[in-house]
Amino acid sequence: MTLPHAGPMLEIQHLTVSYRNHPVLGDLSLPPLLPGELVALVGPNATGKSTLLRALAQLVPASGQVRWDGQDLLALSTTALARTIGYMPQSLPETAALNVLEVTLTAMQAQDLPAGKAQLAAIAVLERLGIDDLALRRLDQLSGGQRQVAALAQAIARDSPILLLDEPTSALDLRHQWRVMNTVRRLADDGHLVIAVLHDLALAAQWADRILVLDRGCLHACGTPQTALTPDMLRAVYGVEARVQRCEHGRTVVLVDGPAGSPRT
Numbered sequence: 001m002t003l004p005h006a007g008p009m010l011e012i013q014h015l016t017v018s019y020r021n022h023p024v025l026g027d028l029s030l031p032p033l034l035p036g037e038l039v040a041l042v043g044p045n046a047t048g049k050s051t052l053l054r055a056l057a058q059l060v061p062a063s064g065q066v067r068w069d070g071q072d073l074l075a076l077s078t079t080a081l082a083r084t085i086g087y088m089p090q091s092l093p094e095t096a097a098l099n100v101l102e103v104t105l106t107a108m109q110a111q112d113l114p115a116g117k118a119q120l121a122a123i124a125v126l127e128r129l130g131i132d133d134l135a136l137r138r139l140d141q142l143s144g145g146q147r148q149v150a151a152l153a154q155a156i157a158r159d160s161p162i163l164l165l166d167e168p169t170s171a172l173d174l175r176h177q178w179r180v181m182n183t184v185r186r187l188a189d190d191g192h193l194v195i196a197v198l199h200d201l202a203l204a205a206q207w208a209d210r211i212l213v214l215d216r217g218c219l220h221a222c223g224t225p226q227t228a229l230t231p232d233m234l235r236a237v238y239g240v241e242a243r244v245q246r247c248e249h250g251r252t253v254v255l256v257d258g259p260a261g262s263p264r265t
Ligand SMILES: Nc1ncnc2c1ncn2[C@@H]1O[C@H](COP(=O)(O)OP(=O)(O)OP(=O)(O)O)[C@@H](O)[C@H]1O
Pocket: 019, 020, 024, 043, 044, 045, 046, 047, 048, 049, 050, 051, 052
């Protein structure tokens, strides 16, 4: 028997977002998402993944119900929102004249920590991500991958219960991908709800508890990596013929043979 979840959960019902009257998310409802979960948000390009995260972070106007711990997330004040959500955009602006430590400290303002404590906490976040040596480097002097990890530092520095990460590994080499996903996994294990947009389905399968598959603004599937990642889903959503192989240690590999309907090569 599954007991009903008693603590906070993220409930998204009938979420609608339009750009210039063109609906990108139309009446999207998701199963409840729980603290302690790492949820991978996957789907083809332009299907609304970033828009969903941006709507939850109040960066684009949205209608519908989004509730967390009894609160209406879409109506939270800026300060309350900053305490509830840490948001990592696809990239930080290259032109920002701030250094990595300053950017991280800026994200922590809602915590109202004394300056010394805030500085120590910010440095601890940079150490955790292995970029403390970049603390005094300006964002416009960083590589794309370094800027991506700085964006993650900014999001997790808030220590908020919900983390929204937009493609946290897309610019990273294999070692940094592992470090970031391991950090994100630990944050989920510590009780955060982490929703991460990922294009790499192998990473999603390796690290996520559940995979949400979005297709043209609608939920196509939601389940464990084993149930969500199937050849049928890959054909219907991504338009490819693919094999999904489960390897040793529970790893999953997706092998794409070609466009849907084409003979296997
Ligand atoms: N500010 C905007 N104004 C108008 N249209 C937008 C805006 N932002 C996104 N869109 C459109 O909304 C749709 C969804 O975009 P979104 O960035 O959410 O997709 P995505 O699934 O995150 O894509 P990708 O995987 O390519 O990053 C796309 O058609 C995009 O062109």
